[in-house]
Amino acid sequence: MATFSGGYDNDFVDQPPKSLECSICLLTLRDPMVISCCGSHFCEPCIGRINTNRKPCPLCNSPDFTTFLHKGVAREVNALRVYCPKKAQGCDWQGELGQMDHHLNPTANYRVCGFVMVDCKYKCGGSFERRVIDSHETDDCAKRPIEVQVAFLARRLEMLATENREIRTKFEAEIISLKAENTSLKQEIEARPLPPVPPFYFTILNYEQSKKDNCLITSPPFYSHLKGYKMRLQTFPNGDRTGQNTHLSLFVLIMRGEFDDTLQWPFTGRVTIDMYSENLKQWTPITVVDFKDSPVDRKCDRLTNGSWGYPQFLPQDQVAAEYMLKDGTYSHVRLRVNYVELY
Structure with a gap:
């Protein structure tokens, strides 16, 4: 395998076909270029490096050739399904390779990977996973505005009030249950015949x-x-x-x-x-x-x-x-x- 790698080495859902493999880096074609001399396909970074160094075609050895982007092959590559690079951290997303950049974009609001690191918008100096950044900025950040802190305290008080209502409701239900059980036991005791006593x-x-x-x-x-x-x-x-x-x-x-x-x-x-x-x-x-x-x-x-x-x-x-x-x-x-x- 060549030491220079310019193609995609993502974790694909299905193994890509051999026709979409770069002959130089042996990876899936990134920005697939077609070459004029023999019509082969290479990654743009791979063939660009050879062109810059004025070397011949790596397959047919032609000293003169031109390259251009093959949009049809590019569409095939972009349609390949891949797993998120953060799969090991817990992201279960899978989608087309062409959607990967959007999925990993920390500033996007839709289909964004929750495990991408994002800087706090209040510039406290910390970076956090996208899935917890909102919690940090509203609940924990030392540099969050005073109105955000007040809103957090208001939510906390409401949560405590809700918990107290739930606890009170639970205890009231238990008291009602115990009263019913006590009444039942009293009725059972009253229904029992009393043991004979003198006279x-x-x-x-x-x-x-x-x-x-x-x-x-x-x-x-x-x-x-x-x-x-x-x-x-x-x-x-x-x-x-x-x-x-x-x-x-x-x-x-x-x-x-x-x-x-x-x-x-x-x-x-x-x-x-x-x-x-x-x-x-x-x-x-x-x-x-x-x-x-x-x-x-x-x-x-x-x-x-x-x-x-x-x-x-x-x-x-x-x-x-x-x-x-x-x-x-x-x-x-x-x-x-x-x-x-x-x-």
Whole structure:
């Protein structure tokens, strides 16, 4: 290849045809000249240099020749599609070679490469890529006029105001959403049935048969108070331990409940038990199950179920005489947890 290069070495979209190649520099023809001696085509810079030095034609070796611009070939060259020389920097433009000068013109306003370096119009001494020069001149340049600075501050304030409105709108929407969620949760909580609390009523159904069968009869669970201790009654109609076959035995069982994490342990409250007197037709206080008096090995903590009560709660003959309701072939005994007192 010749050391002198006068043709185009651009990055072409498609490889140019061989007919548009300069025989001297082996590049695409720049300002293609046709030579009179053999009709070959050369770049104007390449053949001009040979003409200036009075050298013969490089192809036919004719000492005398003239050259002139071949406009048809020039149109072919200008129509070749090329990539922008700033492609590596990020410019994605591609177009005809004849449009390249306009694309790279830093003073043009249309189809201008954004990566061409441009001097600041306020003569601050800096050069910037065309795509950011406007931002520099309006927002950053130390030599920009005072009215430009005022306009920049006005835009900045408007932008901050817009951001504040957006933030406020977002927070208002979140507040509305949280209020709706809170209302929904309240409705859900209100719709839930409240846990039973004293006074809590429990009936030992078919008491005499349960006594014959030596059954353990337990009540449904109830709570000492709202969000309190979960507990239930345990009754042995035929007695338990020292009350076997002679007494109605009764115990209060402390159970694991959903509010245990917020309660004090061990449980040391007092549970007041009433029974309904069929003779007097009224509720009669019978006893108090006081967990404060339970032995150490019977203390109720939140990890285990524990109970306390009386194996000899009430003699069976007294239950039958005063507290048992006869209902045909059935008999029932009614109990009531009147209240739970916490220490």
